[in-house]
Amino acid sequence: MDYATPFGIIEDADTMTAVVEAAMRDTTHPRLRQIMLALVRHIHAFLREVRLSDQEFEQGHAFLRAVGETCNDKHNEVVLLADVLGISTLVTLLNNSGDSRTSGALLGPFFRGGAPRYENGDDIAAKGSPGLPLFVRAKVLNTRGERIRGATVDVWQASPIGLYENQDPEQPEMNLRGQFRTDEYGELYFRSVRPSGYPVPTHGPVGDLLAAQRRHPYRPAHIHFVIVAPGYATLVTQVFADDSDHLNSDVAFGVTRDLVGRYELRDAGAPEPVNGLFYTLEYDFVLAEGESTHPVPPIK
Numbered sequence: 001m002d003y004a005t006p007f008g009i010i011e012d013a014d015t016m017t018a019v020v021e022a023a024m025r026d027t028t029h030p031r032l033r034q035i036m037l038a039l040v041r042h043i044h045a046f047l048r049e050v051r052l053s054d055q056e057f058e059q060g061h062a063f064l065r066a067v068g069e070t071c072n073d074k075h076n077e078v079v080l081l082a083d084v085l086g087i088s089t090l091v092t093l094l095n096n097s098g099d100s101r102t103s104g105a106l107l108g109p110f111f112r113g114g115a116p117r118y119e120n121g122d123d124i125a126a127k128g129s130p131g132l133p134l135f136v137r138a139k140v141l142n143t144r145g146e147r148i149r150g151a152t153v154d155v156w157q158a159s160p161i162g163l164y165e166n167q168d169p170e171q172p173e174m175n176l177r178g179q180f181r182t183d184e185y186g187e188l189y190f191r192s193v194r195p196s197g198y199p200v201p202t203h204g205p206v207g208d209l210l211a212a213q214r215r216h217p218y219r220p221a222h223i224h225f226v227i228v229a230p231g232y233a234t235l236v237t238q239v240f241a242d243d244s245d246h247l248n249s250d251v252a253f254g255v256t257r258d259l260v261g262r263y264e265l266r267d268a269g270a271p272e273p274v275n276g277l278f279y280t281l282e283y284d285f286v287l288a289e290g291e292s293t294h295p296v297p298p299i300k
């Protein structure tokens with residue numbers, strides 16, 4: 001291997017950053033070079049600002065180690081950490097905002113691949129699921145207002161007690177998850193149950209951090225959507241319930257104004273027979289032209 005040019009001996013703290021940058025200058029891949037040079041520059045500036053003690057540095061090691069050790073096939077503490085630091089939302093908004101497109105929102109730690117395929121009108125809640133029925137009707141449009149047919153739409157949500165099926169032994173496998181396709185009018189519609197807000201998992205180091213910051217762990221009620229259509233930038237987003245608690249203090253910073261949907265409580269006019277009260281949600285998603293991609297599920 002043809003190694004990078006030697007960079008010299010470290011003289012002092014003041015010149016340290018320039019030396020590390022020099023060590024990385026021969027990085028072959030230009031984007032990796034750009035990212036790592038900026039990362040080192042900003043981390044070094046952070047260290048100069050806060051002047052970590054040796055003990056604090058060790059605590060940082062232990063924290064990151066615990067973040068890794070808390071991960072398993074059903075839980076991703078790395079994604080959770082990015083979420084509660086506002087990193088996930090900032091990346092999403094930098095990549096998905098502007099023009100008239102629907103804002104993106106964080107993917108979150110609970111997206112699974114391989115959700116069951118459903119037809120429009122199907123119910124993604126297992127028979128006998130508790131909670132008030134919810135009828136969702138959505139259009140998928142482009143920025144010119146034209147309907148996008150044949151878009152693949154993954155939906156997933158927490159139950160009325162605030163747990164995703166992978167967290168809850170009472171729910172059947174893949175309950176409240178499904179994949180739909182928009183019809184010839186660019187629409188999808190399905191039945192579910194009204195989701196509840198929920199606390200993010202606090203059994204790991206991220207929970208300790210939130211407690212130390214006197215932050216509650218709750219997210220407002222929402223449904224997740226991933227919309228993939230050829231020729232359009234994939235939209236990863238969430239639609240929040242307008243009557244939910246914690247809309248103004250989402251622990252994961254996911255709520256932007258255009259993502260607050262109207263979850264209307266009604267007693268008549270359901271698309272199919274129901275006993276008593278039910279909710280409806282109507283929402284129009286707007287996709288910008290771009291490259292369609294598929295997010296990688298953070299859990300199995």
Ligand SMILES: [Fe+2]
Nearest residue numbers: 108110222224
């Ligand atoms: Fe969620």
